[in-house]
Amino acid sequence: MADRAVADRPVSFKRDLSEWRILLVAWRLLVLQGADPVVGAGMAEHSTYRAHPWRRVEHTLGSGRRLFYQDAESLRREVARLERAHKRIRGTTSDGRSYDARDAATRAWVLLTLFECVVEMRRRGGDPYDAGQLEEAYAEFKEAVAAFGLPEGELPATAKDLPAYFARYAREKLEFTDAARYLMGDLLREAPRPRRLWFLGDAGWRVVRLLVARVIHDLTVADLPPAVRERFGLAATRRGALLSFVLHRGAGALVRLLPDRLRYRSAEEERPPRRYRPHRDTRGPRLDRFFREVLDQTGDGWITVHDLRAMAHNVCWQLELDEAGEARVHGAFEGWWEQLRAVMDADGDGKVSREEFVAATLAGCDRDEAYLEQGLLPALRAVFTAADTDGSGFLEFDEYRAVFGGPRVHPAELSHGFRQLDADGDGRITREEFLDGFTEFFTARAGSTSGTQLLGRA
Structure with missing residues (x-):
């Protein structure tokens, strides 16, 4: 029957x-x-x-x-x-x-x-x-x-x-x-x-x-x-x-x-893994892994404009931005690439190798004020503005989840990432908390659940 x-x-x-x-x-x-x-x-x-x-x-x-x-x-x-x-x-x-x-x-x-x-x-x-x-x-x-x-x-x-x-x-x-x-x-x-x-x-x-x-x-x-x-x-x-x-x-x-x-597979998103295993890292080998797992998005062994475009695409994909919103995010990440190239491309070949990245980071070039103000920070501000859908100047947890959630993100990991950015523990993330947290992450000084989920976790 x-x-x-x-x-x-x-x-x-x-x-x-x-x-x-x-x-x-x-x-x-x-x-x-x-x-x-x-x-x-x-x-x-x-x-x-x-x-x-x-x-x-x-x-x-x-x-x-x-x-x-x-x-x-x-x-x-x-x-x-x-x-x-x-x-x-x-x-x-x-x-x-x-x-x-x-x-x-x-x-x-x-x-x-x-x-x-x-x-x-x-x-x-x-x-x-x-x-x-x-x-x-x-x-x-x-x-x-x-x-x-x-x-x-x-x-x-x-x-x-x-x-x-x-x-x-x-x-x-x-x-x-x-x-x-x-x-x-x-x-x-x-x-x-x-x-x-x-x-x-x-x-x-x-x-x-x-x-x-x-x-x-x-x-x-x-x-x-x-x-x-x-x-x-x-x-x-x-x-x-x-x-x-x-x-x-x-x-x-x-x-x-x-x-x-x-x-049949449900039309709903897949459930996250049952066990939450916090990501731990150390300063030494972290630079190599950070280059490979976060910055080298295309996996070709170099950082190029295409890697920064891939990051911008991932932000836009998560948020389902309109055309104007996507243009702002992509424009900010293009500017970040130009500044990153100016600071780290030692041989002037238009791309950044792992060796150039490690050397520049150890020398502190990624903390250069011009690099931050003309490259990284505008990109981070663009992400924050796109995520702050109600224009309140804060990221509430639902707004945060729209960017950093997903089928592979365990609820405990999502909460952990939110707490990492919410420095004063008031239940919302200010623009300054967001910028400070991600500046630490993208200058390879500190691990970040949020950062790895958004742009780097394989």
Whole structure:
């Protein structure tokens, strides 16, 4: 009876997207998207996926929930927020090609890979859409993404046209970009330990991530569309094919036995980890970790303007600012970069290395009055003003939580961060308390729960 009830349930792309087994095709999705040259270029220069992969995944999943699981107003706000973010993701690659995240063909590809991965998840799990169900799911998908205003004809008219679209796009557009290679290879072997796996310790995580990296690599290669594997020069192994069959069929059989409350991911944010483990650090090794985990947001080994832009983006993302508010925050962080470069870029190459950062910090250059007044402090004031939504001149706890909260932030950690900034303990954070606390944090003199959560925790 239960199987019949499931079989009789109307098709819903949104519901299928929320199944937990979508995680089996999540890495495949990232590789397909990163193989688009525009996406790959944007990831290389603007994304924090190397340094903070789990945070990027959270932002991606959060955006997906707003696009497909929420009401029309939430969808409108999310599309507007993506528009504001994407207009800043543009530039020129090292080989002279220009790129712009607002390119219509690229947007269509990114959206369609999401639909295609759901279709593939069901097919490999042993419960594929039939022809009618596929068209129903595609119609639901197209209705949701209509808010992006893609040009007429950019999306295939029907679901039956998708295989030809994917094969053509793979042949004509896709490249084995640096981003795709990194996703397929080194990222998982280098990824920092997720905070939920604290019990493994650093040594345990190093062992586990090697196994996980191998499994995901073999699974992803086996699951990629044949045209994409051919384009990349990859070959699925028997081991990978067997792994794919066992995992997908096993997950497909399991989820069909589960009640909906266990089968589907809630549209609500994930609950924070149950155990709170305060972050402790020392002055010595802290500088290296601060450079790597906070300032080098893009994970390329340097501090550049793109790292400061990534920080500004994270602030704006948390607060869902309007266009004018985002412009003020980004402008302040651009000014901070210019001052940081002037103070720390000893060799004048337009970027700051770890060695330059450590040397300048130990020499006290980051406490230089001009550096603070013309760079760091205006950026911090912009964050405070954006967070102070009622214009009271104070951050109440709810305003603080809007900036520093999130699915990975334990309530105890959130409260601890608030108390760190609330120096006089009166239950609200003044502008001066905010500036003093974060000046200490960004001059690498003191740890800060708030600082690491907002801009640095992996």
